[in-house]
Amino acid sequence: MIGLKYGIVGFRGKMGREIFEYFSTFGDECVLKKDVDSFEQTDTPQVIIDFSSPSALEETVKLCREHKIALVLGTTALEERHFEMLRELANEVPVVQSYNFSTGINILRKILREYTRYFSDWDAAMVEIHHTQKKDAPSGTAKMLRNDMNRDIPISSLRIGGVFGEHTVIFSNAGEVVEIKHSALSRRAFSIGVRHAALFTLKKQKGFYSYEDVLNENLR
Structure with a gap:
């Protein structure tokens, strides 16, 4: 893999620091660092990575x-x-x-889209757990998984300790239960995918893509 010149919006956040640490292992260079009260730029980045807040998006788009x-x-x-x-x-x-x-969550999305139809007459629900500092509930991931199921299932959201992210989809009838679960063991699970996505953008001129598009490209 090639080295990157990249920028981070939300550099001081937990995910921003994780991305910086992981990208550094490849010799990538963070040439733009932006946070609520700071801005530092030493070169022109090839891609900007934003894990901050919706309120920052307008400025991020202007930078791009x-x-x-x-x-x-x-x-x-x-x-x-x-x-x-x-x-x-x-x-x-x-x-x-x-x-x-x-990557695991996006594989789970494919599984749910393919196999949820077999549970059409079963009860279904989801439990998602994140750290106590996570602001939104249900999580964006939980909503995304529910959309993939094409069913309006209940979602229970728990905010406990420092859990990085856990999503369990439960199907049940009168005689049995099937659970499909994904757990992120650290933020590294996300930063790996972010770098795949950043490299993916270098191959494209323009367009609106999902991480699933990135995965599909890597399978070719």
């Missing part, structure tokens, strides 16, 4: 337009107006947006 560079976005709690901004930006540069950059 200014430098004509790609965006990898993992911010949660986005609204339709945010997606409108992203779709407009995608007409100019590559944009990869996902609520979860874990």
Whole structure:
């Protein structure tokens, strides 16, 4: 894999620091660091990575337009107006947006879309657990998984300690229970996917992509 020149919006956040640490193991260079009260730039990045907050998105989009560079976005709690901004930006540069950059979660999405139909007459529910500092509930990932199931199932959200992310989909009838579960053991699960997404954008001129598109590209 090649080295990257990249920028991070939300550099001081937990995910920002994790991305910086992981990317550094490949010799990648963080040339733009932006946070709520700070901005530092030493060179032009090839891609900007944003794991901050919806309120920062407008400035992030401006940065991408200014430098004509790609965006990898993992911010949660986005609204339709945010997606409108992203779709407009995608007409100019590559944009990869996902609520979860874990490879395992995105494989789980494929499993649910394929096999949920076999449980159409079973009860279904989901339990998701995250750390106490996570602001949105249910999580963006839980909503994404529910959409993949194409069923309006109840979601129970727990915020406990420092759990990185756990999602369990439960199917049950009168005689048996089937559970499908994914657990993130550390933030490294997400930073691996973020780097895959960043490298993916270097191959594209423009367009709006999901992390599933990144996975499909890697399988070719």
